[in-house]
Structure formats: C-alpha cells, structure tokens
Amino acid sequence: MSPAPLLCVRDLSVSYPSRAGTTRALDGVSLDLDPGEFLGIVGESGSGKTQLLLAMLGLNAQGAQLAGSIQYRGQQLLGASQRTLATLRGRRIGMIFQDPMTALNPYLTIGTQVTEGVRLHLGVGRRAARRRAIELLEAVQIPEPERRLAQHPHELSGGMRQRIVIAMALICEPEILLADEPTTALDVTVQAQILALLRELRIRTRAAIVLVTHDLGVIAAVADRVLVMYAGRVVEQAGVEQLFAAARHPYTIGLRRSIAELDGPLPERLLSIGGNPPNPAALPPGCAFAPRCAQAFERCQSAPPPLVSIAPGHTRACYFEGPLEMHSP
Amino acid sequence: MSGLLTPPTASTPWQQARAQLYQRPLAVAALLVLIAVILLALLGPLFSAYSFATPSWDEIYQSPSLRHWLGTDALGRDQLVRVLWGCRISLLVGVAASLVSVAIGVLWGATAGYAGGTTDSLMMRFVDILYTVPFIPLVIVMTVLFGRNFLLVFVAIGAVSWLDIARIVRGQTLSLKQREFIEAARALGVRTPTMIIRHLVPNLIGVVIIYATLTVPTVILFEAFLSFLGLGVHAPLASLGSLVSDGADHLQSQPYLLTAPAVLLAVIIACFSYLGDGLRDALDPRARH
Numbered sequence: 150m151s152p153a154p155l156l157c158v159r160d161l162s163v164s165y166p167s168r169a170g171t172t173r174a175l176d177g178v179s180l181d182l183d184p185g186e187f188l189g190i191v192g193e194s195g196s197g198k199t200q201l202l203l204a205m206l207g208l209n210a211q212g213a214q215l216a217g218s219i220q221y222r223g224q225q226l227l228g229a230s231q232r233t234l235a236t237l238r239g240r241r242i243g244m245i246f247q248d249p250m251t252a253l254n255p256y257l258t259i260g261t262q263v264t265e266g267v268r269l270h271l272g273v274g275r276r277a278a279r280r281r282a283i284e285l286l287e288a289v290q291i292p293e294p295e296r297r298l299a300q301h302p303h304e305l306s307g308g309m310r311q312r313i314v315i316a317m318a319l320i321c322e323p324e325i326l327l328a329d330e331p332t333t334a335l336d337v338t339v340q341a342q343i344l345a346l347l348r349e350l351r352i353r354t355r356a357a358i359v360l361v362t363h364d365l366g367v368i369a370a371v372a373d374r375v376l377v378m379y380a381g382r383v384v385e386q387a388g389v390e391q392l393f394a395a396a397r398h399p400y401t402i403g404l405r406r407s408i409a410e411l412d413g414p415l416p417e418r419l420l421s422i423g424g425n426p427p428n429p430a431a432l433p434p435g436c437a438f439a440p441r442c443a444q445a446f447e448r449c450q451s452a453p454p455p456l457v458s459i460a461p462g463h464t465r466a467c468y469f470e471g472p473l474e475m476h477s478p
Numbered sequence: 479m480s481g482l483l484t485p486p487t488a489s490t491p492w493q494q495a496r497a498q499l500y501q502r503p504l505a506v507a508a509l510l511v512l513i514a515v516i517l518l519a520l521l522g523p524l525f526s527a528y529s530f531a532t533p534s535w536d537e538i539y540q541s542p543s544l545r546h547w548l549g550t551d552a553l554g555r556d557q558l559v560r561v562l563w564g565c566r567i568s569l570l571v572g573v574a575a576s577l578v579s580v581a582i583g584v585l586w587g588a589t590a591g592y593a594g595g596t597t598d599s600l601m602m603r604f605v606d607i608l609y610t611v612p613f614i615p616l617v618i619v620m621t622v623l624f625g626r627n628f629l630l631v632f633v634a635i636g637a638v639s640w641l642d643i644a645r646i647v648r649g650q651t652l653s654l655k656q657r658e659f660i661e662a663a664r665a666l667g668v669r670t671p672t673m674i675i676r677h678l679v680p681n682l683i684g685v686v687i688i689y690a691t692l693t694v695p696t697v698i699l700f701e702a703f704l705s706f707l708g709l710g711v712h713a714p715l716a717s718l719g720s721l722v723s724d725g726a727d728h729l730q731s732q733p734y735l736l737t738a739p740a741v742l743l744a745v746i747i748a749c750f751s752y753l754g755d756g757l758r759d760a761l762d763p764r765a766r767h
Contacts, residue, residue, distance in 0.1 A: 206665055211594055232669075239666035246665075251658040256680035266666050317666065 153222075154181035155324055155357055156205065161217035161227075163200050163209055163381075172430040174200040176381040177217070179456075182325065182357050187348075189372030189389070190361045191404065193426050197381040198361040199247075202327045205359075206242060207234040221325075240270040243318035243356075245328040249310035249335075253302035259313055260298030266320045285316045288353070289346060308339035315346065319354065326351075328360045332367060344370050365404055369393060374462075377401045380427050380437035383456055387463040398465045399442045402473055436468070444469040498760035505756020508749040515746060519565035528556035530563040531714035539732055548738045551724065560716045561738050567717040568698045569746070571632040576693040578636025583643030584686055588674045590644070591651025602648065605641050613638065621709050628711050635697060643689050647682055654681055684758045691754025695747035702743075718743045 163175040175197040182188055192198045203209045205219055207226060219226040221237065238244075243266075246252035253262060263285065264278035273281065279298065286294035289312040302310055311331060318326060328347065332340040348371050351358050362368060368375050368389065375392045377385040377400065385398035396402050403422040424441040427433060433440065439449040446469070454466045499505055523530065528546075534554035542549045548557035590601035616638060617631070624630040654660060655678075663677050679686075702719020704710035711717045716724075718739045725736030 208661060208664055235667045235669055237667070238664065239668075244662070244665035246658050246662050248658055252662045254659045254663070254677055254681070256683070257676070265663070265668065269667055269672075314662070317662070 155184050155222065156180075156182040157218075157220040158201075158205070159218040159220075161201070161204060161219060162215070163197070163204055164214050165210075165212055166214060167212075167430075170430045173381050173432060174213075174429060175204070176432075176453075178378075178381070178383055180376060180383070180386075182359060184324065185351070185355050185357055187351055187358045187360070187371055187373045188376065189368035189374070190359065190376045190378060191363065191365055191368055192361075192378035193363055195380075195426055195429060196378040197429075198378055199329055200381075201378075202244065202329050202359065202361055205325075205327060206238050206244060207231070208238075236270070239266045239318075239323070240321045241323050242325045242327060243321065243323035245311075245315055245318045245326065245331045247330040247333055249307055249314050252314050253310055255302055257301075258298065259300050259302065259305070262302075263298070263313060263317050263320060266317060270321050281320060282316070285320055286313075288319070288350070289313075289316045290342075291316075307335055308342065311335060311339070311343055312346070315343075315350070319350065319356075322354060322356070324356055326354075326356045326358045328358060330362050331360070333362070333364075340367075347371060365408055377404070380432060381429060382437065382453065382466065383464075384438065384467070385463075385465040386456070387460075391460070391463050395463075397459055397463065397473065398467050399444050399469065399473060400438050403441075436466075444471070444473065495757075495760045499756055502756040502759065504752050505760075508752035508756070511745065512749045512753065515565060515742070515749075516569065519562050519569065522562040523559050523566075526556065526559045526562075528559045530555065530559045530716065539728075541732075542734055549732070549734050551735060552728075555714075557735060557738060561718070561721060561742060564716040564718040564721045564739055565742060565746075567628070567711055567715060568701065568719065568743070570629065571701050571717065572694040572698040574629060575632040575636035575639070575697040576690050578633050579640040579693055579697075580643060580686055580690045581640075582637060583640035583689075584647050584679060584682060585674070586640065587644035587647030587649075588651050588678050588682065591648040592655055592670065592674055592678060594652075594655075598648070602645075605644055608638070608641055611638075617704065618709060621704075628715070631710075632697065632701065635700065639693070639697070643686070643693075646685060646689065650682055650685055651678055654678060683761050687757045687761060688754050691750045691757070694750050698743065698747065718746075 158178060158180045161175055161178045162173065165172040165174060178197070178201060180188070190198045190201065200209060204215060205226065207229065209215065215227055217227065221241065226234065226237070260279065260282060263282040267273045267278050267281055268275070282298060283294045286297060291297055291309060291312050297305070302313070305313065315331070331347070332343050335343060344367060347358065347360070350356070360368070360372060372389050374388050375386070376383055377392075377398065379400050385392070385396065385401045392401065393405070396405055400422070403420070406420045407422065408419070422441055427437050427440065433450070435450040435452055436442070436445070436454055439445040442449070448468045454468050456464045456466045458464050532555065534550070537546070537550050537554035538552060540546055540550045540554075546556050546558065548561060551557055551560065586601065586605070590598045617635060620634045621631050624634065660673070660677060663673060668677065698719065701710050701717055702722060705717055705720035706723040711720055721739035722736060722743060725732075725739060728735050
C-alpha cells in the first residue's frame with residue numbers, strides 16, 4: 150500500500166504562443182511523486198524537463214500557457230496566486246539550479262543567501278538563522294562554514310558553490326527537492342561528490358527528490374524511478390533496475406546504446422541516435438520520435454501513442470509490439 | 479607555514495570596498511579634496527570676521543589683500559565668506575536633489591523592469607510623458623509654488639530629474655532578471671519588494687553610483703543656470719553658480735570675483751567624477767583580484 154502522493158501532476162501542458170506558432174514545451178505530462186522518493190527525469194535538451202520543474206514552482210517564463218493540474222498534497226498549484234506559491238517555494242518545495250556560477254547573487258554574502266529561506270519562511274532571527282546555516286554547511290560538507298558565511302560567491306570554487314546552492318534549497322527542510330541538472334556544470338570528480346551528497350541528504354532529510362538530467366549514468370547512480378521524456382512527452386517510465394534491464398521504448402534503448410558500460414563488454418562503437426529532436430514549434434502529428442525510429446510504421450504517423458502500462462510500475466508510449474533490440478543490430 | 483597559509487580574515491563587503499578604494503590614488507585624492515572642501519565650507523565661515531550678507535559700503539570692489547583674501551564684491555562683502563557659503567549651498571543642493579532623483583529613479587526603473595508586461599509599459603509610458611514636459615517652465619512653476627525655500631525647489635528638481643536613471647535602471651534590470659540567481663531567489667519564495675531591494679538594487683550599485691556622481695555636478699550647474707535667471711538662490715544667500723554669474727559681469731574689471739567660485743566649482747565637479755569612477759570599481763566584487 151503506497152502512501153498518498155506528495156505531488157500529483159496530471160496532463161500538464163506548457164506552451165508558448167508566439168506569432169511564428171505555438172511552441173509546445175510540455176504535452177500531457179503526468180507523474181506522481183511519493184514522499185521520500187528519488188525520481189529521475191531524463192531527456193535531451195528541449196525535451197521539456199526544465200519546464201516541468203519550473204511549472205511545479207509556477208516559475209515558467211512570462212507568456213507561458215499552462216494547462217492540466219499540479220497538486221501538492223491536494224492543493225492545486227496551477228493557477229494559484231503568486232502569493233500562495235511564494236509561501237510554498239523554498240519552504241515546501243526547494244530547487245537546486247543547474248549552474249552554480251550564476252545561481253548565486255554576486256553582491257550578497259553566502260550567509261545572507263543561505264539564511265534567506267529560513268528568515269523569510271520561518272521568521273527565524275539573525276543569530277538562530279546563522280547557527281542553522283552553519284549546521285547546514287557542515288551537512289553539505291563545506292569546510293570552515295563560519296568563514297564561508299562572510300564570503301562572496303566569487304571567492305568559492307564551482308563545487309563549493311553548488312554545495313551552497315544545495316544548502317540554500319535545504320534550509321527550510323522542504324518535502325520536495327527539485328534539482329535541475331545539478332551536476333552538469335561541474336567536473337566529473339565533483340559530480341560524483343555532489344551525487345553522493347544528494348543520496349546522503351535524501352536519507353537524512355527524507356525529502357523527495359526530483360533530479361532532472363540528460364545523463365542516464367547520473368540517474369542510474371541515484372534514482373529509484375525514471376521518467377524518460379522526449380519532445381515534451383513522457384515516453385517511458387519505470388523503476389531504475391527495470392529500465393536498465395528491460396527498456397521498452399526505442400528512444401530509451403537508443404539512449405542506453407549511446408553510453409558505454411563500465412562492466413559490460415565494450416561495444417565496437419557507441420551508437421548515436423540518428424537525426425535531431427523535432428522542432429517543438431512544429432511537432433509531427435504522430436509520435437514525435439517516429440522520424441528517428443527504426444521501428445516506426447504507418448500507425449506511428451497518425452497520432453502520438455498513449456502511455457500504457459506494460460508491466461507493474463512500467464509504462465511506455467509506443468505502438469511497436471515486436472521485440473526491441475537492446476544491442477546494436 | 480601556518481602564517482603563510484592562513485587565509486585573510488573575513489570582513490564585511492564595505493570594509494573590502496574601502497580597502498579597494500584605498501588602492502586607487504586618484505579616487506582617494508578626489509575624496510580627500512572633497513572632504514577638505516566640505517570641512518572648509520562648513521567651518522570656514524565660523525572663523526571669519528565677515529558676514530556673507532552685510533554690505534560694507536566703504537570696501538567696494540577691493541582686490542585680494544590680507545584683510546580680504548579674495549577681495550570684496552559690489553556691496554563690499556568679503557568674497558571668501560561668500561564663496562564658502564556658496565559652496566555650502568551648492569553642495570547641499572546637489573546632494574539633496576541627487577539623492578531624491580536616484581531614489582525615485584532606481585525604485586521606479588527596477589520595479590518596471592522586474593514586473594515587466596503591462597506594468598512595465600504603463601510605468602515607462604509615464605516616464606515618456608514626463609520627458610515631454612518642458613523642464614524649465616516646470617521648475618519655474620515649482621519655484622512659484624514653493625516660494626523662497628530653495629532646498630524644496632531642489633528636492634523638486636530631483637523629483638523631476640529621475641527619468642534618465644529610471645530608464646537606465648530598467649534596462650539593467652531587464653538583463654539582470656534573466657540571470658539565474660534572480661530565478662533562484664524566486665524559487666526560494668522571495669516576494670517582489672524584497673527581490674527588488676535586496677537582490678536587484680545591490681547589483682545596480684555600480685550604475686547608480688556613477689549616475690549619482692554625475693547628477694550632483696549637473697544639479698550644481700543647473701542651479702547656477704537658475705540663479706542666472708533669478709530663480710535659484712535668492713540674495714543675499716549665494717551659491718557657487720550665482721557667484722560665477724555675478725563674477726562674469728565684472729570679468730574685465732574684477733577678474734578675481736569670477737576666478738575663486740569658478741575654480742572651486744570645477745574642482746568639486748571633477749572630484750565627484752573621479753570619486754564616482756573609483757567607487758564603481760571598488761563596489762564591483764568581480765573587479766577584485
């Protein structure tokens with residue numbers, strides 16, 4: 150018996166109308182996030198993964214048109230007032246941004262920025278907030294936390310800044326932590342440290358984490374469940390072992406094939422998926438992946454395939470019934 | 479070993495900015511000269527035997543001497559005291575009007591830029607409309623309304639001269655709000671007023687300081703112009719501007735009446751410019767190291 154979902158997204162669409170035509174950033178995305186769950190979302194640039202996170206906080210750019218439903222503990226977030234959203238942002242739903250070099254205000258001290266959340270939402274005084282910030286910087290493994298509080302972002306390294314950004318998002322102990330490619334801008338070694346940190350913090354804080362990335366390797370390292378997105382739609386969704394053992398969507402398989410495995414036999418050469426992602430302002434009428442798909446047949450051109458359950462906890466959006474080749478043909 | 483590797487002790491941003499400023503000789507020199515001028519203007523008249531207002535009919539148009547270091551004017555008043563008083567008035571006027579102008583301009587521009595959309599359009603169209611209002615007649619009307627209270631007049635000048643800075647700040651805000659740290663602050667639940675005051679304004683400080691230091695001399699010069707029209711400071715009170723315009727009338731016969739206020743005016747204006755440059759570099763944390 151699973152507990153009631155913390156966050157429930159139903160049929161979410163985000164589009165940007167413009168004179169040149171409507172750009173569909175997200176199209177009918179649904180997902181549930183359980184308390185304490187670690188959900189990974191994979192997709193290429195432009196697949197709508199960042200838009201999905203921003204929609205959860207009501208932070209989509211001006212001019213975005215949203216439809217569908219996003220419920221946090223039964224409370225509708227879509228169309229909620231900025232005032233209501235502001236009380237949730239940072240307090241219940243924290244966000245970690247992609248580039249730690251730009252996500253910190255260059256003019257404010259680390260202390261001001263890390264404590265801003267608690268002072269704002271919990272009305273904590275300066276002293277108590279400072280103590281809390283020091284605890285938190287210790288939790289994200291920053292040496293000499295007291296000294297850091299007085300420093301400015303430019304005085305810290307990229308990895309250090311990303312830890313600060315994580316500390317900022319965690320200070321109010323949110324129930325949901327959204328992480329938008331938190332490791333993309335970092336060196337590989339620092340990446341591994343940050344992922345280890347996220348895993349540890351998740352155990353410690355019991356926050357549900359949504360990690361968005363284009364790197365399947367990152368997902369494999371930390372997530373419980375994976376959502377694969379392509380051109381604004383969810384194409385496959387499964388538990389992480391299930392997805393890596395038996396992916397059932399040609400796109401997921403393509404992604405898997407384009408990564409070398411450390412413990413597996415080294416393939417002759419890594420395969421890339423041919424072609425390019427479609428222009429979100431002019432999506433094909435059928436499956437958006439069809440033009441790049443080896444298995445595509447007539448039906449794929451007619452209408453986008455619905456997301457259907459193919460095994461417990463495993464859904465995919467594909468018409469093709471035959472066996473899908475895991476390894477290069 | 480330990481001595482070499484211990485990091486410098488943490489200090490406040492302002493201490494760091496001050497340390498940075500001290501490394502810029504020109505700015506420091508400008509600051510010292512300004513402080514000297516301000517002290518002189520404030521304290522000088524206290525030590526003088528002469529009043530800036532009382533005419534002395536038997537000492538008209540005296541050349542500089544030991545008695546009157548800068549000579550006397552058409553009414554026999556000591557020019558040194560009058561220049562120092564003029565300095566007080568000019569600085570007061572310049573600083574007061576600039577503060578008002580910068581405060582309104584920054585808040586207006588940052589709000590418009592950050593809010594965007596219709597609010598932005600409405601606020602900036604209002605600025606456009608104000609641009610079309612002729613400045614001089616407006617100031618004349620205000621002088622009439624506020625009567626002889628010169629400070630109020632210049633506060634009013636500040637209140638109508640914020641248009642340029644509002645536009646500049648709005649432009650800066652438009653680019654700033656695309657930056658990720660603004661989005662990060664929004665994701666933290668920061669509300670609009672806090673966002674503008676705490677997150678945007680500090681990032682605008684460079685542009686604001688440069689503009690403020692440019693506004694001070696502009697207002698001082700504008701005051702000189704108004705004094706020339708008879709709308710500025712009223713006699714017997716003097717400003718550097720009114721002293722320059724008085725002196726210009728006697729350029730042929732008593733050049734010393736023009737020299738002192740003109741030189742002081744030039745020095746003050748130059749000092750504000752150099753100080754502004756220095757402050758801009760010192761307040762930009764990215765310019766360090």
